[in-house]
Amino acid sequence: MRVALYVRVSTQRQAQTQTIEQQLTRLQAYVGEQGWLLEPEHIYRDDGYSGAKLARPGLDSLRDRAALAEYDIVLLTEPDRLARNYVHQMLLVEEFERRGIRLEFIDRPMSDEPNDRLMLQIRGAVAEYERTQISERMRRGRLAKYRGGQLLPWSRPPYGYRVDAERPCDPDGLRLDPGEAAQVRQMFAWYLEPGASLYSIAKRLTDMELPTPTGKVRWNTATVRGMLKNPAYTGTAYTNRTRPAPAKQRKSALLPVGAGESLAWRPSEEWIPIAVPAIVEQAAFEQVQNKLAQNQQGAARNNKRHQYVLRALVSCGKCRLSTAARTMADPQYAYYVCRGRTDALRAAQGERCTARYIPAQQLDDLVWQDLCQVLTQPDILTHALERAHGGHWLPQELQARCALFTQAVSQIERQQARLLEAYLAEIIALPELERKRQELQRKHEALTTQHAQLEASVHQQLELAQLADSMEAFCAQIRPVLENATFAQRRQLVELLIDRVVVTDADVEIRYVIPTTPDGSHVPFCHLRKDYRDLLRVCEGSLGQRSLPGDEAPGHSPLLGPHGVFFLS
Numbered sequence: 262m263r264v265a266l267y268v269r270v271s272t273q274r275q276a277q278t279q280t281i282e283q284q285l286t287r288l289q290a291y292v293g294e295q296g297w298l299l300e301p302e303h304i305y306r307d308d309g310y311s312g313a314k315l316a317r318p319g320l321d322s323l324r325d326r327a328a329l330a331e332y333d334i335v336l337l338t339e340p341d342r343l344a345r346n347y348v349h350q351m352l353l354v355e356e357f358e359r360r361g362i363r364l365e366f367i368d369r370p371m372s373d374e375p376n377d378r379l380m381l382q383i384r385g386a387v388a389e390y391e392r393t394q395i396s397e398r399m400r401r402g403r404l405a406k407y408r409g410g411q412l413l414p415w416s417r418p419p420y421g422y423r424v425d426a427e428r429p430c431d432p433d434g435l436r437l438d439p440g441e442a443a444q445v446r447q448m449f450a451w452y453l454e455p456g457a458s459l460y461s462i463a464k465r466l467t468d469m470e471l472p473t474p475t476g477k478v479r480w481n482t483a484t485v486r487g488m489l490k491n492p493a494y495t496g497t498a499y500t501n502r503t504r505p506a507p508a509k510q511r512k513s514a515l516l517p518v519g520a521g522e523s524l525a526w527r528p529s530e531e532w533i534p535i536a537v538p539a540i541v542e543q544a545a546f547e548q549v550q551n552k553l554a555q556n557q558q559g560a561a562r563n564n565k566r567h568q569y570v571l572r573a574l575v576s577c578g579k580c581r582l583s584t585a586a587r588t589m590a591d592p593q594y595a596y597y598v599c600r601g602r603t604d605a606l607r608a609a610q611g612e613r614c615t616a617r618y619i620p621a622q623q624l625d626d627l628v629w630q631d632l633c634q635v636l637t638q639p640d641i642l643t644h645a646l647e648r649a650h651g652g653h654w655l656p657q658e659l660q661a662r663c664a665l666f667t668q669a670v671s672q673i674e675r676q677q678a679r680l681l682e683a684y685l686a687e688i689i690a691l692p693e694l695e696r697k698r699q700e701l702q703r704k705h706e707a708l709t710t711q712h713a714q715l716e717a718s719v720h721q722q723l724e725l726a727q728l729a730d731s732m733e734a735f736c737a738q739i740r741p742v743l744e745n746a747t748f749a750q751r752r753q754l755v756e757l758l759i760d761r762v763v764v765t766d767a768d769v770e771i772r773y774v775i776p777t778t779p780d781g782s783h784v785p786f787c788h789l790r791k792d793y794r795d796l797l798r799v800c801e802g803s804l805g806q807r808s809l810p811g812d813e814a815p816g817h818s819p820l821l822g823p824h825g826v827f828f829l830s
Contacts, residue, residue, distance in 0.1 A: 263298050268288065288336050288367065307319035323335065335357060421445045423436050435537055445494060446540060502532050503524040505523075506524060571625055596621055632755065632759065
């Protein structure tokens with residue numbers, strides 16, 4: 262019998278204390294007693310991997326080799342070495358069984374008897390319960406040690422600090438690195454210089470060829486900002502500052518949220534302070550925080566000195582990132598510039614976006630004209646709604662078809678009654694009755710189903726008609742202010758009615774959101790959506806794609822054919 266061994270420990274400390282070697286020694290001795298064949302390449306181990314997850318390199322290799330039928334038995338010390346999650350454990354057991362491979366546990370021998378399989382399932386559930394208890398005890402134990410100042414809050418010390426290699430979590434072993442600490446003080450001093458920015462500091466550090474905290478060559482602004490905002494440099498490190506929370510933001514408006522997990526700040530009274538050696542003075546730290554806040558308010562994304570109607574609403578169709586509004590020395594040269602084109606990190610990695618600068622005034626005028634056309638011609642919205650819901654609205658014809666179905670169903674019911682009378686009068690035999698009755702029943706069921714579908718369609722068209730009336734009323738309410746709208750009014754309408762403007766070279770796609778309820782005009786669309794591309798898209802309509810005047814691509818006219826997206830809120 263060919264055998265494979267699998268051993269696992271959850272923490273690096275267990276791996277260092279040779280507990281995994283103890284498992285391996287016991288398994289090899291058991292293989293020798295049974296006289297099985299064990300190849301060295303069929304020993305799979307996971308040092309420091311939790312049994313709560315399936316993503317383990319040793320386990321992945323074990324499963325890959327099982328698919329190639331390279332062994333007949335998988336030997337472990339006990340079931341919780343395979344997995345500590347009951348569902349994961351059952352999944353692996355079934356997977357090996359499908360491949361004709363037997364699982365054996367030397368501490369808890371099992372067989373194919375129903376009682377043994379039940380015990381395996383119970384033990385899997387108990388292992389999962391134990392894992393949850395262990396996690397909770399460890400969490401509470403860590404918090405108690407944090408409050409007692411017995412544990413450092415870092416898995417890796419910040420730049421400027423060193424820990425004792427033998428006691429990496431002991432606060433008493435924490436010390437300053439003279440060279441890095443001096444560099445941290447210099448970074449705080451640099452930032453307080455007039456005209457200094459995060460980018461200028463990152464560039465100076467990169468030009469000096471100093472390695473980053475992770476050992477890389479190039480410094481970026483996020484690393485510099487994180488260091489300048491770290492309160493540990495003033496002598497107090499904090500833990501328990503964040504908690505898991507659903508994600509509320511995305512990297513780009515055209516990209517999904519992702520896994521949906523993020524971090525949210527806890528109330529400051531829940532933070533746990535831990536004393537560490539100080540590198541900078543508290544006064545200098547506070548000055549840096551004040552300047553960071555001021556620079557954030559004056560950043561390009563928050564600069565409202567120039568009037569951009571579509572500020573924060575334009576995205577690049579090539580790289581799916583947002584664009585920033587930028588005005589050159591001459592105010593008439595204003596553009597929307599793709600963030601993927603100007604980002605220094607993307608440029609260093611050779612991933613700079615090739616999208617052209619978008620003339621801001623031309624794009625603003627184009628989108629505003631299109632918006633006015635939509636609001637002054639409600640038929641455009643009605644047509645978009647018709648296209649989205651499968652054709653024109655014909656309520657009279659639908660009512661007539663409903664009446665015909667009602668008549669047809671009544672006729673089938675009369676035929677069934679006459680058929681029964683013919684049988685009772687002994688005109689037809691029982692087999693003929695059953696055959697004809699089943700045929701009529703099938704027709705009756707088909708007609709009933711079609712009638713129900715048609716009634717649902719009528720109900721939907723009535724709702725759509727009311728929706729069209731609601732949109733027309735909204736357009737009538739907005740129409741008077743369009744001709745003489747100020748910049749503030751234009752901006753307010755654009756934020757309310759346009760979700761995104763996607764520019765790909767000379768093509769412009771406008772994604773509208775039209776309020777259809779009294780409350781719709783008071784709730785921004787971005788507050789309603791999680792991922793509008795999957796969840797809240799209601800219909801696809803017309804009047805969305807345009808070309809920038811004077812910037813037509815070859816083969817394109819200034820006004821392209823109808824193609825766009827409408828959302829209803």
